[in-house]
Amino acid sequence: MGKQKLRIGMVGYGFMGRTHSNAFTQAPKYFDLPREPELVAVCARNRERAEAFASNWGYQDVESDWQSLVARDDIDLIDIAAPNDMHHDIAIAAAQAGKMVMCEKPLGRTAAESAEMVAAVETAGVANMVWYNYRRIPAVTLAKQMIDRGDLGRIYHYRAKFLQDWTIATDLPQGGEGLWRLDVNVAGSGVTGDLLAHCIDTAMWLNGGIDSVTAMTETFVKERAHSLTGKVEPVGIDDACAFLARFDNGSLATFESTRYARGHKALYTLEINGEHGSLAWDLHDLHRLDYFDHRVEGETRGWRSIHITDGEHPYMDSWWVPGLSIGYAESFVHQAADFIRGLEGEAAAPTFADAHRTDLVTDAVLKSGRTGQWEPASDS
Amino acid sequence: MGKQKLRIGMVGYGFMGRTHSNAFTQAPKYFDLPREPELVAVCARNRERAEAFASNWGYQDVESDWQSLVARDDIDLIDIAAPNDMHHDIAIAAAQAGKMVMCEKPLGRTAAESAEMVAAVETAGVANMVWYNYRRIPAVTLAKQMIDRGDLGRIYHYRAKFLQDWTIATDLPQGGEGLWRLDVNVAGSGVTGDLLAHCIDTAMWLNGGIDSVTAMTETFVKERAHSLTGKVEPVGIDDACAFLARFDNGSLATFESTRYARGHKALYTLEINGEHGSLAWDLHDLHRLDYFDHRVEGETRGWRSIHITDGEHPYMDSWWVPGLSIGYAESFVHQAADFIRGLEGEAAAPTFADAHRTDLVTDAVLKSGRTGQWEPASDS
């Protein structure tokens, strides 16, 4: 009501187009924001579907190519929810046009791509952010607060996994809608860029920089029909990847991701062990944070399951009453809210620069998978 | 989209006003509905807060008294999210004005009240529904489908609890905003109408009618300051209530609710045991349904935790991808969607008539708490 508008142009109408649109729609209803998001236009090649999407979410207009979207004067922010191979060009063009840019993860297909994207937004001086949404699951945010205030003390161990099982069927094609994640040219990599990137972003946020890694990658199904060409073609992505890492703070880590772990749909798990205590979380029960506090009386020590639904938990005073949980989509709502709040104060993370550091790690992981050597995981 | 509008007038802007407004806002984005909800006006005595609420949720107008709201020609549906003592009069007036009526639970403070409300909507022939939202948590809906198709066979046992801990402090006042649930004149009863009503609604939906009950009620804190009068006054509600029940199908049940169970915020749990298997669910992990299937091979039998996030689970094909959960608020979205879909086909339940049957049980429970006798739980 009288607030300045934040006029949004969206690229993409898939799964992520939906989560972002929901985020911008819901954020102002639950959080007090300095600007009012306005869904101006959505862009996608399939005009019919773009129009249906626009109608559903309340976008006022539709564009058929992203260049037109970026060129519009009535848009402040370009939000990129398109496949990975489009991130680089759109982000740079948007920055050069003076737009704020939000981008789905991973930022680039390679660290070289994302380095150029970072340069573009920094040169343009535009607000920017990458949608590593799991930082804003309230349980994960609480973990960050607890670690930062020293509840765990010195950190010894970090471990993370992201397990799925949706590509076990050998007759699943690669490429095409919903399946571009299997096409290495579009996706850049397999589980490493898609899933481990999430694990790495959270890990470096919680536990600092990663020094070096040694990795193992595997492609279980070597050939798949390509839905665009109709031919059986080699599969270029990694179906599974595990790596060992040493953090700058001296702690040790294991990371693993696969799409061949039967029974797990989106099982992102993390655990961190410190001298005073430990924390564990998983995405399948995202509303809980497990905490072991060694400093309480010995005989009553135990892993405690914190039900993250109280008003004193991060973000939760904006939602319901104690005991009543929120879901996955709300992490995007929190991120949209934080981005908008950051426009008037300290910029919200992760920025493009933060996400580039994640790309440096995924590059090192993929390289180590080829060389069998320990590889440095930063460019410093 | 040229769809017919469903023009809504809302009474109340509290916790339930928010969940209902969210439901009507989100439902058309995730479900294909025959009519388009339109938030026409919200009514509440505090005009300033009503206007803020209207602004936040997109209501076009504000009314200061419900009589004016009911009298408007541009409203199709009156949704009652006000305290219990207002349900009866508003619902009857709305029905008499030819409006559809949705009402928060419990329908009446007593079965006598709700009998009159049922008569009003049935005489008027208007669509009606009561917001027993837990039926539409997808895990609970799946339980219903499994029971109906015979997965459990003959039922032997049902048990439900709804445990909270928010009224243990003796200096918590009764009455006033957010605390009217402690004032018997407004609420009608304590945990019996507030929490056990939910348990009873689900139980009769899953397991059929309740024949008779024997109950125990308790008020642990006998006097509390009243926030409206400022005086210490006797507490008239039940702080805790437990009852035994016999269902019409011969199964036995235990029910319990309290606001004095330290560590539980909104722990609604249910379990049902049949000859072939059992099901269990709880609101603190609402995205899971536990199932024991006795018919599988003996040595691998076990309680299985079904993670209710797959497209084949009820309502879930409208949301995200496997593994990613929804929260509490979505149960209201589902209910709003079902109500609107029911306008063009079979009316969605629970209707006022269904909710009246729940009130008959809560009346019997409260009566048994006084008499110490088994009491019949229906009027048949």
Place this chain on the structure above:
Amino acid sequence: MGKQKLRIGMVGYGFMGRTHSNAFTQAPKYFDLPREPELVAVCARNRERAEAFASNWGYQDVESDWQSLVARDDIDLIDIAAPNDMHHDIAIAAAQAGKMVMCEKPLGRTAAESAEMVAAVETAGVANMVWYNYRRIPAVTLAKQMIDRGDLGRIYHYRAKFLQDWTIATDLPQGGEGLWRLDVNVAGSGVTGDLLAHCIDTAMWLNGGIDSVTAMTETFVKERAHSLTGKVEPVGIDDACAFLARFDNGSLATFESTRYARGHKALYTLEINGEHGSLAWDLHDLHRLDYFDHRVEGETRGWRSIHITDGEHPYMDSWWVPGLSIGYAESFVHQAADFIRGLEGEAAAPTFADAHRTDLVTDAVLKSGRTGQWEPASDS
């Protein structure tokens, strides 16, 4: 090692004969005891099986009738692990012969029986104990210590269940070995004396006396073949029983037991809610105690799962190292050890007098199941 012997005569070689024999064999290996148990003789009608049992466990001798066992001069303690209908006569004869007496639970088939047994041991002045072994699961013992030192504060609620599923098959006969629990003449009652008696014993130990109860009992399968007569005969036991109770300290309780809860084998669960915290335990994960401590910092509060395997936990310094669990049978080992230690100091509980109080409650429960009224649960 020159210690005084504790010469034991055992009646019964079934499931409980085995757990008791194991207890007396293991106790001196893990606990420092003032007397050395010596397995002198086992008595059972089937001589061949009694001899095999004696050989297996190291009993020096076999008796065919309990009168002969009780008459022996070389026995200090008669341990009754025979069906319920034999408890009364053997215990009284043993006491009159000046023997110590240990007896399986329930002490009597009725409180009238157990009253006479109490009188006998008290008149004779002999040591006596009843095998309510669950008190000595270390997690339950720790719960007792925590409650006694005030960790929970004022108690509001207690709830216990004992769920099984082994008698759902209608072709299961009643009577005979292993099945005498279905024969009311032998067992005295069904789940009430067999399973709820355990729940009641623990409950009164943890939470004090029970004032009054109202109950519901059911026999789902009304007739079963009797394995001794070969005829189909009415079933006299209760297959399921639930009751509400008020404790002397003002707290409210629910109890339930059944043998028709598919998926549960021996699921004894208990929970107690107090003003400062709550405790929960179940027999299927007997090595864990769940604890909610409201007094810790709000945002990190949660139910904590205490893994009861540390040396500081009750009894555990006698077993292995942290993290390594013990099982069901060890609860009997602890009880045997405590009984023997109690011979030189304060007598260990539960005594016959304690167990008689449990029989008063089960009598009241069964009576209420018939009358539909609240019944007093003690004779005071």
Place this chain on the structure above:
Amino acid sequence: MGKQKLRIGMVGYGFMGRTHSNAFTQAPKYFDLPREPELVAVCARNRERAEAFASNWGYQDVESDWQSLVARDDIDLIDIAAPNDMHHDIAIAAAQAGKMVMCEKPLGRTAAESAEMVAAVETAGVANMVWYNYRRIPAVTLAKQMIDRGDLGRIYHYRAKFLQDWTIATDLPQGGEGLWRLDVNVAGSGVTGDLLAHCIDTAMWLNGGIDSVTAMTETFVKERAHSLTGKVEPVGIDDACAFLARFDNGSLATFESTRYARGHKALYTLEINGEHGSLAWDLHDLHRLDYFDHRVEGETRGWRSIHITDGEHPYMDSWWVPGLSIGYAESFVHQAADFIRGLEGEAAAPTFADAHRTDLVTDAVLKSGRTGQWEPASDS
């Protein structure tokens, strides 16, 4: 009774001396064995404690040096429960004396040591076994049966961890009783030989041979007082170790162990993912096996927690009744029983030759920790 005796000489009276003695004592009471274990003599340098140990467990005699024990004619089996640096010499001498040999794990401090031990028992033709007891936790045994019959189909992933937290305190000395595991000269290595050896033994039993590994090791506390010399000395063991592995069957694995994971006492966890399903187990809840069966109806699929207490589960028909669990120590009882049964039929595993293959893997892991390279994990 009339059975041939199996006359046992035990070396060591510590934690493992107790578990083995318990095993030989309990095994004949619960399993029908072709030979009767007889505890002939225990050997240890501290005569007073050896005598107390002998008295407690029923050993008839005590020896002060193992050479004397091995030389006795009245002993059939030498069981080595002494620290790792004694395994090699005792085992070879025992084999050369024609005794059967059982040995605690790891078999050797290095694969070179264990190769000589294998040669000795094979040359002598004596029965031999290594106490990798976790194979005989019933849940793990059931996992083996399920994998062998194809319940999981092609295997994609294996992961195991063994997490402890008992050496975080920097003032814990190395060496001496109970602490020899911190002295590299005695132990051979740290967590790799002590804990990962267990994980590797189970893994190769369940999933076949390991082809190659890449590892990371760390010693967090670099110096500790040595309890024997009284001086601060460098710590030579690995406090933590993680490695990646490729199995011969093409599956990928991650392994990790540490003594710096706060909140975990003996958390051995394993998980295996195959095309049809997955299995998971952990030592903190050793009586449960988690199983995901992809072949059941989609909407009711879920991870199922099998409570391993039924008579149809491995070893469980010898213990109690359904629902009642056994503990850690029973895994040794099963192993003793299987060893003795194997004397009359097929020899029970793991033999010395099996355990040597585990030592080859731990050697490769430790080597990779130094080289940073992938190392072959077998000598073939």
